[in-house]
Amino acid sequence: xxxxxxxxxxxxxxxxxxxxxxxxxxxxxxxxxxxxxxxxxxxxxxxxxxxxxxxxxxxxxxxxxxxxxxxxxxxxxxxxxxxxxxxxxxxxxxxxxxxxxxxxxxxxxxxxxxxxxxxxxxxxxxxxxxxxxxxxxxxxxxxxxxxxxxxxxxxxxxxxxxxxxxxxxxxxxxxxxxxxxxxxxxxxxxxxxxxxxxxxxxxxxxxxxxxxxxxxxxxxxxxxxxxxxxxxxxxxxxxxxxxxxxxxxxxxxxxxxxxxxxxxxxxxxxxxxxxxxxxxxxxxxxxxxxxxxxxxxxxxxxxxxxxxxxxxxxxxxxxxxxxxxxxxxxxxxxxxxxxxxxxxxxxxxxxxxxx
Numbered sequence: 001x002x003x004x005x006x007x008x009x010x011x012x013x014x015x016x017x018x019x020x021x022x023x024x025x026x027x028x029x030x031x032x033x034x035x036x037x038x039x040x041x042x043x044x045x046x047x048x049x050x051x052x053x054x055x056x057x058x059x060x061x062x063x064x065x066x067x068x069x070x071x072x073x074x075x076x077x078x079x080x081x082x083x084x085x086x087x088x089x090x091x092x093x094x095x096x097x098x099x100x101x102x103x104x105x106x107x108x109x110x111x112x113x114x115x116x117x118x119x120x121x122x123x124x125x126x127x128x129x130x131x132x133x134x135x136x137x138x139x140x141x142x143x144x145x146x147x148x149x150x151x152x153x154x155x156x157x158x159x160x161x162x163x164x165x166x167x168x169x170x171x172x173x174x175x176x177x178x179x180x181x182x183x184x185x186x187x188x189x190x191x192x193x194x195x196x197x198x199x200x201x202x203x204x205x206x207x208x209x210x211x212x213x214x215x216x217x218x219x220x221x222x223x224x225x226x227x228x229x230x231x232x233x234x235x236x237x238x239x240x241x242x243x244x245x246x247x248x249x250x251x252x253x254x255x256x257x258x259x260x261x262x263x264x265x266x267x268x269x270x271x272x273x274x275x276x277x278x279x280x281x282x283x284x285x286x287x288x289x290x291x292x293x294x295x296x297x298x299x300x301x302x303x304x305x306x307x308x309x310x311x312x313x314x315x316x317x318x319x320x321x322x323x324x325x326x327x328x329x330x331x332x333x334x335x336x337x338x339x340x341x342x343x344x345x346x347x348x349x350x351x352x353x354x355x
Contacts, residue, residue: 005073007035008080010042016311019095019119020049021086021110022102023056025063026124028072030099032300033307043311047079048093050086057082067299086110090117097122097314104203108133111148115140121148122310126211127329129203131337134330141326149310149320150329152215154266156305157297163268164216167249178250178272183209184265187237187257196233204235206256207336213253214332220245221335225349226342230256241339 008015018034020027037043051057059082061072083089090098090113098114100107100123108128114121115137127150128134141148154160166176185205195202202208206229222244230238238256245251252270270277306324313320322328338350 004076005031005035006076007031007046008038008076008078009035010038010040011045012042015042015045016097016314017047017093017095018044018097018099019047019089019093020099020101021051021089021114022100023049023051023053023061023063024101024103025065025072027056027061027101028063028070029065029067029299029303030101030307031061031073031075033303036300036304037307037311044097044307045079046075047095048081048083048089050083050089052084057084065299070299087113090114090119095119100124104129108137111137112140115144115146115148118144118146120146120314122151122307123148124151125153125215125329125332126207126336127326127333129333131330131333134333138326138330147314148326149313149324150326151303151306152212152323152329152332153302153306154212155215155323156302159268160212160216163271166271166273167217167245167251168220168247175247176249176271176273178252178270179268180252180254180270181213182254182265182267182269183212184254184256184258184261185209186262186264187259189232192232192235192237192257196235202235204232204237204256206236206239206339210239210253210255210339211332211336213251213255214335215328217243217245217251217332217335218328219331220247221331221338221352222246223349223351224335224338224342226339226347229343236340236343239339239343241342243335 020030034044034046055062059077059080060074064071096119098119098121100110100114100121102110104126107123111121111123127137137148155164163179167179168175224241224243226239226241228240229236236256238258241253243251243253309320310324334352338352342348342350
């Protein structure tokens with residue numbers, strides 16, 4: 001049974017008013033993150049949310065998040081208005097910040113509508129399905145002065161933070177020359193069929209998982225070449241690719257759904273640096289082979305770190321360079337689009353235009 005959660009504890013007149021669009025699985029940890037932040041500083045006040053799900057409209061965000069399979073919370077509805085129509089909600093809400101947590105195919109129109117309504121926006125990854133859509137959002141932010149933050153949550157996991165530092169020479173004299181990324185889920189034809197028949201737009205496991213690595217690499221990719229891929233239901237479910245960075249580092253990526261694994265796997269191996277091979281364990285480079293990047297933190301604790309960074313940027317009217325950065329999210333879409341082009345071209349190496 002879902003726990004009863006008071007998201008708006010300790011909020012007051014100076015709290016930033018927030019609205020939310022979407023009642024899917026990712027809404028639960030975001031609501032718990034808001035409540036966690038509000039325990040100490042009362043930073044955000046949820047005033048409106050919109051969903052097509054009748055159960056969610058009662059305040060029951062019941063869908064489990066895939067990291068821990070924990071059902072979402074049932075929230076205290078005092079002072080919060082539920083809407084079936086997200087467009088009407090945007091016209092009526094006093095919210096200053098809108099969370100877009102709906103399906104990816106809806107991100108483009110929802111984010112643009114919120115920005116043009118004078119709202120700052122947080123949107124879950126991936127930003128959009130195409131580079132053209134992503135660049136339109138970037139252009140609107142530039143013209144309106146509103147901010148759009150994109151949630152690439154793995155960038156708040158220590159393992160990914162450290163590998164990013166090493167790849168791009170942020171903290172060491174010598175950076176990594178090569179590394180293997182792996183992010184795999186067990187292949188299930190039944191689950192793939194269910195996703196296809198659910199009515200929710202799903203672009204395949206390779207795109208769904210690969211956007212995390214794309215977010216880490218962002219504007220630093222020179223080219224991508226897909227060596228192997230598997231399609232099912234006209235979606236790319238699995239891919240192995242070679243990525244060359246602008247600093248000439250070589251990244252081998254394996255992403256998607258595979259019969260090789262029986263549980264979710266996310267790890268690095270073959271970290272080649274200074275002529276030797278290393279692994280990354282608990283955020284520390286050590287001699288070894290393969291290392292998991294999964295974290296012991298609960299999902300809502302990581303989401304709270306992400307939200308806190310965004311709120312600091314909004315409160316100080318500052319620009320983020322790193323996690324949540326809109327320009328990096330656009331670059332991530334460019335990488336994923338290049339991956340699709342490589343597959344369609346029979347494994348041809350595709351250069352990233354802006355590299």
